[in-house]
Amino acid sequence: MRPTRPRLDAARIGVDHLLTRETRDESTRGWEVSRLVGLEPATGQITFYATVDLASRCGVSADDRRVRDLIxxxxxxxxxxxxxxxxxxxxxxxxxxxxxxxxxxxLAHGDWIGNEEPASLTPYKRGRRRY
Structure with missing residues (x-):
């Protein structure tokens, strides 16, 4: 949110890592706005909205494949x-x-395209039951 830091490499690396997550959670859409307005408590979760907003503030271009898929x-x-x-x-x-x-x-005015590959997310294996 600071005017001088969003374009730094550290911020862009963080956004690049967030964009590698390929899942879509419709239930979290709007959670950040409802928290800012005061309808829901702040619990520290990260949302889809936060990813798109961070990407737009860090100068990520809408031409990035991952951002285009989110849009x-x-x-x-x-x-x-x-x-x-x-x-x-x-x-x-x-x-x-x-x-x-x-x-x-x-996002339409962004000029940076990330280079991280999508993360291969697999669910944890369930262990054998002891009983």
Whole structure:
């Protein structure tokens, strides 16, 4: 959030690592906005919104394959009137839409493309039961 630090290599490496996560969690969409407005407590979780917002603030370009996939997925969740709905708090739809549109606008002016490969996430193996 500081004006001088988002374009540093350390911030871009962090965003690059966040973008390697290829899963999409629809349930976390809008959680950050509801926390900022005060409808939900701050518990320290990281969300899809935070990833897109961090990428837009660090100057990641929308031409990055991973960002393009996130934008495409996000656009499929947009409602019929152009708003993104929040599943638990419908009154947040306008704030959520405003915030996501601002992040998407910043991505259009980005100039950096990351080089991390997607992470191969596999679930943990379940151990044998002892009983």
């Amino acid at each position: 495409t997925w996000l656009e499929t969740l947009q409602g019929p009137y152009g708003l993104w709905e929040h599943h638990a708090h419908p009154q947040l739809s306008r704030w959520l839409t405003f915030d996501l549109e601002a992040s998407l606008r910043r």
